[in-house]
Amino acid sequence: xxKERTKGEKEIRAANAETLKFYKSVVSATLVVYAVVRWFLxxxxxxxxxxxxxxxxxxxxxxxxxxxxxxxxxxxxxxxxTDYLKDILLVTAGVTILSLxxxxxxxxxxxxxxxxxxxxxxxxxxxxxxxxxxxxxxxMGQDQGGPRKGMRQTKQRKxxxxxxxxxxxxxxxxLR
Numbered sequence: 001x002x003k004e005r006t007k008g009e010k011e012i013r014a015a016n017a018e019t020l021k022f023y024k025s026v027v028s029a030t031l032v033v034y035a036v037v038r039w040f041l042x043x044x045x046x047x048x049x050x051x052x053x054x055x056x057x058x059x060x061x062x063x064x065x066x067x068x069x070x071x072x073x074x075x076x077x078x079x080x081x082t083d084y085l086k087d088i089l090l091v092t093a094g095v096t097i098l099s100l101x102x103x104x105x106x107x108x109x110x111x112x113x114x115x116x117x118x119x120x121x122x123x124x125x126x127x128x129x130x131x132x133x134x135x136x137x138x139x140m141g142q143d144q145g146g147p148r149k150g151m152r153q154t155k156q157r158k159x160x161x162x163x164x165x166x167x168x169x170x171x172x173x174x175l176r
Contacts (some may be wrong), residue, residue, distance in 0.1 A: 016069040027058045030093040054096045061089045
């Protein structure tokens with residue numbers, strides 16, 4: 001087994017162009033089919049609002065993908081942000097088409113923020129909250145003065161409430 005071959009810049013650009021062409025056709029077909037079918041079925045302000053929301057989401061997602069491709073990002077790389085953009089685009093397109101059968105299908109759009117919350121919980125919040133406490137070093141109670149300085153501080157704490165033994169009140173200048 002040899003080293004895995006990396007893609008060249010020309011190959012990445014060609015693959016990105018093909019990927020963008022596919023997603024552009026998905027966006028276009030979704031919006032055209034929804035508009036035509038909704039025209040014949042009739043529409044209300046709710047349908048207009050939801051179709052504008054879907055069209056905005058589709059166009060912004062596609063725009064983000066195309067600007068990432070213009071910057072030289074490989075759109076087909078697994079595990080990148082472009083994977084999430086493609087998922088958002090496909091879920092939005094699917095929900096838009098399914099909403100032609102029932103208005104309740106718009107609720108499926110909630111999959112996107114729920115998935116984002118799940119990623120946020122498992123990747124950031126949960127490890128932060130349930131992280132074990134950092135271990136304290138063994139010499140945490142003693143300063144650089146060593147054990148003798150610690151003993152002096154203990155002796156001083158004992159004498160705080162009382163006197164110095166000679167009948168005089170304790171002061172910062174009269175420590176024994």
